[in-house]
Amino acid sequence: MPKDSPLKKGWPSRATWPSVIFLILVIFVSASYTFAHRVVLFAYVEGDKVFTESYFSDGKRCQDSRIEVFDSLGNKLLEGKTDKNGEFSFNPPKKTDLRIVLTASMGHKDEYTIPSGELGGEAGGSSPGSESHKAAKKVFGAENGSSPRQLTPREVEQIRTVVEEILDEKLKPVMRLLSKPQAEGISFVQVMGGIGFIFGIMGIILYFRSRRGR
Amino acid sequence: MHISEGVLSAPVLATGAALTAAGCGIGLKKLDYDRVPQVALLTSAFFVASLIHVPIGPSSVHLVLNGLLGLLLGWPAFPAILIALFLQALLFQFGGITTLGVNAFNMAFPAIICSYLFAYAVKGKNNVISMGAAFACGFLAILLGCLMVALSLALTGDPFVGIAKVVVVAHLPVMIIEGLITLFSAGFLKKLKPELLGAVHAKR
Numbered sequence: 561m562p563k564d565s566p567l568k569k570g571w572p573s574r575a576t577w578p579s580v581i582f583l584i585l586v587i588f589v590s591a592s593y594t595f596a597h598r599v600v601l602f603a604y605v606e607g608d609k610v611f612t613e614s615y616f617s618d619g620k621r622c623q624d625s626r627i628e629v630f631d632s633l634g635n636k637l638l639e640g641k642t643d644k645n646g647e648f649s650f651n652p653p654k655k656t657d658l659r660i661v662l663t664a665s666m667g668h669k670d671e672y673t674i675p676s677g678e679l680g681g682e683a684g685g686s687s688p689g690s691e692s693h694k695a696a697k698k699v700f701g702a703e704n705g706s707s708p709r710q711l712t713p714r715e716v717e718q719i720r721t722v723v724e725e726i727l728d729e730k731l732k733p734v735m736r737l738l739s740k741p742q743a744e745g746i747s748f749v750q751v752m753g754g755i756g757f758i759f760g761i762m763g764i765i766l767y768f769r770s771r772r773g774r
Numbered sequence: 775m776h777i778s779e780g781v782l783s784a785p786v787l788a789t790g791a792a793l794t795a796a797g798c799g800i801g802l803k804k805l806d807y808d809r810v811p812q813v814a815l816l817t818s819a820f821f822v823a824s825l826i827h828v829p830i831g832p833s834s835v836h837l838v839l840n841g842l843l844g845l846l847l848g849w850p851a852f853p854a855i856l857i858a859l860f861l862q863a864l865l866f867q868f869g870g871i872t873t874l875g876v877n878a879f880n881m882a883f884p885a886i887i888c889s890y891l892f893a894y895a896v897k898g899k900n901n902v903i904s905m906g907a908a909f910a911c912g913f914l915a916i917l918l919g920c921l922m923v924a925l926s927l928a929l930t931g932d933p934f935v936g937i938a939k940v941v942v943v944a945h946l947p948v949m950i951i952e953g954l955i956t957l958f959s960a961g962f963l964k965k966l967k968p969e970l971l972g973a974v975h976a977k978r
Contacts (some may be wrong), residue, residue: 598867663781667775667782667927669778669780669924670778685785751865754818755818755822757861759818765810766810769807
């Protein structure tokens with residue numbers, strides 16, 4: 561290794577910079593508009609079914625990838641494959657925390673956990689005659705005005721089902737948005753941060769080098 | 775080609791980490807301090823390359839640039855790739871911290887092999903051979919990287935040939951593109967700054 565002043569005839573001369581800057585620029589310009597590589601799995605509950613969607617972080621769907629579902633103790637409950645749209649749905653066999661694991665090709669993996677509380681439906685919802693039920697009856701009775709008619713339990717049950725169905729339908733996009741991890745956007749700031757980090761390391765190395773050299 | 779967390783078994787992870795540590799040790803020892811800025815520039819190039827998605831083929835693949843790093847840096851490509859992968863894991867959640875060693879080795883080892891195979895040829899006087907070698911360097915680095923990924927996955931239980939086929943086929947477009955990128959970069963540098971290419975594996 562030459563011990564004399566490295567910068568005199570060493571690498572970072574003026575002629576080099578254009579080439580390297582060109583290289584970085586080419587990469588950069590195309591980089592700002594694309595996303596890349598990891599898989600994202602997310603899942604949501606609708607009714608008594610669990611829906612999962614999986615895609616690469618550039619938006620491409622993971623087709624024909626393995627989905628495994630585990631309970632809170634790590635026992636495998638079921639297994640399946642995603643369809644052409646990267647979707648897979650199943651009926652949870654029991655009410656427990658569900659850990660859903662996606663294994664896509666080439667060593668890509670992601671998982672998503674649905675807490676047992678989100679699994680609604682018949683298994684754990686409030687039974688007829690509970691507090692909310694009575695409240696509902698009262699409200700309906702009051703709003704009918706002059707002649708408060710008591711609703712029969714069957715009618716209440718019907719209303720409950722219809723409302724639940726509509727709510728599920730309406731909330732579906734919201735649930736999706738909420739459960740979708742914020743994975744997709746790789747921001748300019750992150751890219752710049754990473755590059756800044758690298759040049760920071762370079763600066764530190766060169767700093768200590770220059771101190772030692774004197 | 776970032777392997778995610780929780781896919782590989784502990785021995786594979788440990789082996790990968792140890793090999794990467796060794797590679798980085800050699801890389802840092804061989805690093806000429808005058809070339810630190812060049813290493814940093816190529817580290818950033820590698821860091822952003824994974825954001826360039828290649829929209830050809832059924833799977834989702836991206837550029838890697840390990841061949842270019844190997845060709846221009848030689849052994850210091852090891853620490854460069856490690857740092858870039860670390861930042862990718864940290865900022866983009868590509869791969870993961872536990873798989874960092876394996877991922878770095880999978881990308882850096884082919885880079886070193888290719889630099890030994892092709893660096894002299896690229897430096898050579900004959901332009902046709904030189905450019906051919908540059909293309910082969912970019913191409914082969916990805917191909918070997920694919921095989922390394924398949925090998926790591928195979929060591930955890932999956933059949934090697936099956937995975938290798940999937941990974942290699944998915945990365946065929948990347949291999950060609952990287953071959954071309956390496957070719958043009960080498961051609962460009964050769965005209966502008968031939969001593970840059972000559973620095974690798976040079977006796978000092």
